[in-house]
Amino acid sequence: MEENQSMGLMVLALYTLMLFAPFLLLVILLFKKNKEFHDKVLIAWLAVSVLNSFVEFIKITEPPNSIPILLDLNRIFLLSNLFFFHWYLKSLIKSEYKWCNNLVWTLLPSLLWSVACVVNWFFQQFFLKNGQSYNSLVLEYDHYIEWLEVPLIIGVIVIGIWAWSKLKEMLKYEENTSLSIHISNLRKVLLFLVSIYFIVVSWEYCLSKVLQNESIRLVCITFLLWLIVGLVIALGFYFLRQKSLYKKPKHYIYSNKAIEKLFGFIVDIMVNTKPYLNPSLTISELAVMLGETPQKVSEAIKLNTNQTFYSFINKYRVDEAKKLLQDPNYTSYTILSIGLEAGFNSKATFNRVFKNETGVTPSNYCYKVKCKERI
Incomplete structure (x- = not known):
């Protein structure tokens, strides 16, 4: 008996530590300098988790029927985890990801539950004149309401698989060691989060219903709580270390092989079509010729030559x-005419760029290679 009491106190201590962990992490994160957007999303997520933990802590000390409204609010906080889970991952992976319509579906479980709570309150206030206090949906329909958590479980699995595959793709083509560390870090965050959800769901829907022996239940609960507490501590550590991944140029979704292939097309079109002979050529016009976006064309040039487009x-x-300066067919052309024929739009630009590339002016180049003297 005393052994069970000691085990029970340990369970209570572990449960309390698990509940207060979001608060401690929230405080640390609030004092973090140079917060990125994903840090602000995490702060909002932790704030909701703190409210959820507050209600859970009250449930330890008070009978459930004494806090009916808080019980229903607690379910709203729980279901909102899907939204914050999705938003946090998107804010890390997508460039300047603030809001998008596809976030709405992750809000549906908590929104539907909120509507159900409002309807329940309205019905009791205006149609039931029996003087009774608010009757919680959680207490009245507990067995049916458990199924409302199914969208949360399915959503976590779907989002987790999506994020894991995206990170795997990013890591495959990532050569930047620093960013690779942050990608690997986020994979750990994802693994810990999904593991925590999996443990909680396994207990709620499986183990708690199967294990009938009180001693075995206490041992199992103690083990699972130790595991969750360890995961939460590790999760907090990796949360604080996490950096955004979208600061990397966008070529992580456009593989190195694709970049090299595109650059090959650029070189081919330069050699065969000579679009550079057009003095007003822009990167947008070149991109149209290649059937690509200007961003990808610029990226291919930069990564393969370390030069700007111009x-x-x-x-x-x-x-x-x-070539033209040494071509006998162009002996009657002046230096300015040669520059214009080559695609430059003025003599000054021609002289400046030519000297930067060769170290001599066009006139000195003519003297050096003994081509016909030009004006």
Whole structure:
């Protein structure tokens, strides 16, 4: 008997520690400097978790029927976890992800429950004149309401699988060691979160109904609580270390092989079509020729040459000018005419870019390679 009492006190202590963990993490996060957007989402999530923990703590000390309204509110807080779980992951992975319509479906379980609570309150206030206090939906229809948590469980699984596959794809093509660490860190966060949900669901819907022996139940509860507390502590550690992943240039969703292939197309079109001969060529026009977006074309050039679009184009123009300066068919052309033929829009630009690329002016280049003297 005394052993069961000691075990019961340990269970109570572990349960209390688990409930107050969100509050401690919230306090630490509030004092964190240089908060990113995902940190603010996490703060909102933890604030809701603190309210949920507060109600859970009251349930330990008070009979459930004495706090009927809080019981119904507690279910709203619980179901809202799906929304915050989804929003937090999206805010880390998607660039400047603030709000999107596909977040609404994760709010449906908590919204539907909120509507049910309002309807229940309205019905009792205006149709039941028996002087009774508010009757909780949780207490009245507990066996039916358990099924409302099914969307939460399914949603967590679906979002977890989506996020895991996205992180796996990002990690596959990631060469930046620092960002790889943050991707791996988020995978741990995801694993710990899903594990906590899985443990709670396993107990609520399976183990608590199967285990009848009180001693075995206490041992099982103690083990699971130790496991959850450990996961929560680890989760807090990784939460605080987590950085946004979208600061990485967007090529993580456009693989290295695809980038190299696109750059090959860019080189081919430069050699065969010579679009650089157009003085007003823009990256948007080149992107249209390639059937790609300007962002991807710019990224392909930058990653393969470490040059900007205009530096890359001007190099081809300089090479073209060098060929024309030595071409016998262009001996009657002036230096300015050669520059214009090569795609430059002025003599000043031609001289400046040519000297930057070759180290000499066009006139000095002519003297150096012994081509016909031009004005």
